[in-house]
Amino acid sequence: MPNQQKWISRVEHYVETLDQLSEKIDLILDETRMGTLGAKSQEINESTAQLEVALVELEAMVAKRDDLLRATDAPENGTTLTEKLKSTFHIDDARLARRCEEVSEKVKLTHERATALFVCQFHLADLTSDLLKTISGSQTPETYKKDSAGSQHRPTGQGGLFDEAA
Incomplete structure (x- = not known):
């Protein structure tokens, strides 16, 4: 004991x-x-x-x-x-x-x-990069695309907040 x-x-x-x-x-x-x-x-x-x-x-x-x-x-x-x-x-x-x-x-x-x-x-x-991706729309198509003739056109309804502001 x-x-x-x-x-x-x-x-x-x-x-x-x-x-x-x-x-x-x-x-x-x-x-x-x-x-x-x-x-x-x-x-x-x-x-x-x-x-x-x-x-x-x-x-x-x-x-x-x-x-x-x-x-x-x-x-x-x-x-x-x-x-x-x-x-x-x-x-x-x-x-x-x-x-x-x-x-x-x-x-x-x-x-x-x-x-x-x-x-x-x-x-x-990862917040900063996620936020920038969301704002810039990097996960969506570009705002302005050049066609084969060299003129630019804007896709409709796609892009991030930066794209919308442009």
């Missing part, structure tokens, strides 16, 4: 560290989102660099979790930290299991936010 207490202490430390890291990533995502809204590329670049560092830390946390799951002093039953904690039937372990679930949900939400921000930035990165 004393060995198992050491394991539980390591799990507590792991969960708290993971919670703090999740909070850190959330703050970085907030900074990135605000930089994106303000079209401040320098801020976006800085927060992206911070996010890269935080993601390396998160990857290290996955390895720590695997170590905790495989530890010789861990409870035998269960394939997740939550399951292992619940298998002891101790109230304090059950509380820690609940805390694991809360942090897990928090990490899941952070992941969803990061994915949404990535998709937003991906589309915004």
